[in-house]
Amino acid sequence: MRTGGDPAQRRAEDATALARALADALAGGPPVVLGDPPPRPVPAGVALVLRTSGSSTGVGRPVALPAQALAASVAATHTRLSGPGRWVLALPPVHVAGVQVLVRSVLAGTEPVVAPPGPFDPDALAATLGAAPDDAPLYLSLVPTQLHRVLAEGGAALEELTRCAAVLVGGAATPRTDLERARAAGVRVVTTYGMTETCGGCVYDGVPLDGVRVRLREGRVLLGGPTLAAGYLDDGPQPFEADADGRWFVTSDAGELDADGRLRVHGRVDDVLVTGGVNVHPAHVERLLEPVAGEVVVVGVPDPEWGVLLTAVVTRDVPLEALRDAAGHGPQAPRAVVVVDTIPTRGPGKPDRRAAAALAAAALDGRTER
Template structure:
């Protein structure tokens, strides 16, 4: 290894004071000192263009390290603040763990505004008022279903970014009715976090759909060393469509199962259920079956007593007999990957072991 072209990685300790983390990040973004590692990074050296190293957990649960330049992070932060019309001196709150790119983005956006984010991880007492925050759908659900402290905090913000997983239309409508100014985001670690807000690409970002129907992204927000197509687009694993310039995410390309010879989109199943059950947490997943190839199962948390009957009727009416779930499961909590994505693999394993 040519150490002259490498940069040492310094892991960030989430227990550090926020001011110390911000000072270290400010230096890293101007190539002063080491690159910073957020999450379970194992690399000790990276190329000199790397300012931040983050870990990303895909749908399989496997960790991978993503290398982000200062240019990518700053382009993302500037575009985000511009979309929100954020002014210098305004504040963000930190409600996400520093193991996730969305939390890193809150730090960089705050640097751009000349402020220190209010770290609410483990915070005691009433949350202070801030201008902006970023959360995942599970947190939004919690705020709307009993966490009054969080609800007040979200209601008082000028904008609440919600990403990390699909936001159901029912939950979004409930949030809007509660006075929360939701901004839906789409992105991933490879795109320096959210790069599409409310369906529209941020300033400097281009979004298109590949011939195979996959969402592809280009722009200054892309991570280092990505595998790009011949026209320098990063092709994601997500299916989508553009309607009048607005991106609609249809789900992951690998979320379509085949049951009894019929294709079933787990994302479409969940979207249909969410329209009637915005107050319930649930997930559609597949279990291997000798008879069907794959069986459609649905797991739910705190669902009403007639949940299975209502969902079965709803799906039969909307999609036909092929979308009838083979089993329903009541859980205390859904297993998650990272900070917001449901671990469908873990659900399937539990179902096959008859632990659900």
């Protein structure tokens, strides 16, 4: 590991070195393996082995991404946007959203613009965007927490976001209020849905990219098309299947198709909380609470009366009654609120529900009000 020197320069050099390795792998060279080596051999044709964030189990799984799938993902992304462009790296290139910034840059033939290292800073992002060349469409990928902080900061950070031909936001659900504020300010926000197993985002603003297929099975989302991974390189289950329509990845997400055919994702199937005998999707409740709570994650705390006590973990000091009003006072209305400085996250900015639930349980320990 290199030491000394300017941290920003080192990060740029590391990104350049990784981009070169990815370019070689995409051209048929040795695969790029990020993280611990997988327990199984890397199949031929795989350019990248990348671990999932482990948001449900706490342990990431190694995913084999073929060069052909990565290329299909990049081509479909650029077709949906304004064509090949210059990408800004504001995410760590250890998860699919950050690595895809480099893959897209390689296949577009452009040098990525690299934000400085360290905790996310809207002012630093503003300076990075301000120094970016204007010789091609400028693209940026963020997670919802980063967008929220830019909106809270306003000023130069928000103004520079309007330079971008598109700001892709994914990795977790984006609060509706943040989307509305960003778009009202002139930011061309594109919400993305996908995962490591689909080479990242493959559904933009609810509409599948070219070649991507969406199917629902008893409310569970299945994804198909040319961007699918070859599989996991471990001994765990392989949630891939094939039929006459091709291969499918069976996601852990619940969703529905709107009347206009747009996909609406409700949250993970295994995140469903049973409170008082009623199934509640935390992500749905979070959307109801966002206008009054801001950053919020809904968790269940074990409770002798309700089974689990529906609890809102928030960063804004909001009265419980205001949250219950926002949720409609039904079974999906929270019965407790816990205020924290920051919502715990995992991987590329996803809420860490297990950590949030542990914080909530500790905060509510000994409380009798229900």
